[in-house]
Amino acid sequence: MKFSVFQLSRLGGREKNEDRMGYCYTRDASLFMVADGMGGHPDGELAAQIALKTMATLFQRHAKPYIEDERFFLKSAVLVGHRQIVRHAAAHAMPDSPRTTVVAALIQRGQMHWVHCGDSRLYVVRDGKLLTRTRDHSYLDGKGLSNFLRKRMSRNVLFTCLGSTVQPIFDAGGALRLEGGDKVLLCSDGLWGNIEESRLVDLLHALPVSQAVPELVEEALRKGGEYSDNVTALALEWERGARSDDGAGFTHTGDLSDLGFASTIQADELETLRDEMMDEQAIERSIAEINDAIERMGSRERRS
Secondary structure, three states: OEEEEEEEEEOOOOOOOOEEEEEEEOOOEEEEEEEEEOOOOOOHHHHHHHHHHHHHHHHHHHOOOOOOOHHHHHHHHHHHHHHHHHHHHHHOOOOOOOOEEEEEEEEEOOEEEEEEEOOOEEEEEEOOEEEEEOOOOEOOOOOOOOHHHHHHOOOOOEOOOEOOOOOOOOEEEEEEEOOOOOEEEEEOHHHHOOOOHHHHHHHHHHOOHHHHHHHHHHHHHHHHHHHOOOEEEEEEEEOHHHOOOOOOOOEEHHHOOOOOOEEOOOOOOOHHHHHHHOOHHHHHHHHHHHHHHHHHHHHHHHHO
């Protein structure tokens, strides 16, 4: 695989940046992720960090060097991430659990699968046109609200996330076969909430990702003003990212061995993660339970 990638996160008019981002890859598969810790709950940045590190850990464990079942893996990874957040809150007797959105894209065999929960989005741009994007789990972008009320609401109200007291709702998409030059953007609502979709598509089409991402982030901060949300974006260009005019360069995963693994997930900023985040037994129990639940769901779908 060859891809050019650039990621950037900026603090808006908030006390701290609760967004997290990163990607990891083996010789034959790559996983790109953005999470937006939710304000109004404690330690949103911790929830985002746990979600991404859990998904990256599971990817490293199962991509040998590729994932056998993409959709099954993504569903499992989201649910295990959710359970790890809830487990952390219970272990520390927190009155309210940390919460986060997440969007992730898995690419292998020239195809992309994705999963998202909340209002962090994925966009795919091909030949200057929007090919697809995720739909938020909110009353503004989704179902459940009349057009009359939707037009009068001033913010994106989510009805699901990771870390809540109930199992999260999430959507999985793909497989989408990528073509050379396709641009894929994963971002928090701090970016898409301040930039028109047509503008976002035009910039992704016109510029290498190493230039488009900083331009989009800075524009979102300017338009967000003094009280701007945090702004996070991770974008990649498929295959054609090897061109020499892209200052970000390109990643060629063929340089890795069969069991090689690389990651840009941010280092822990909280000591608690080092000691308790990756409890192997807890993860294995969660994986077994989730696998059984997903398998039962799949059996019901096949029968119907």
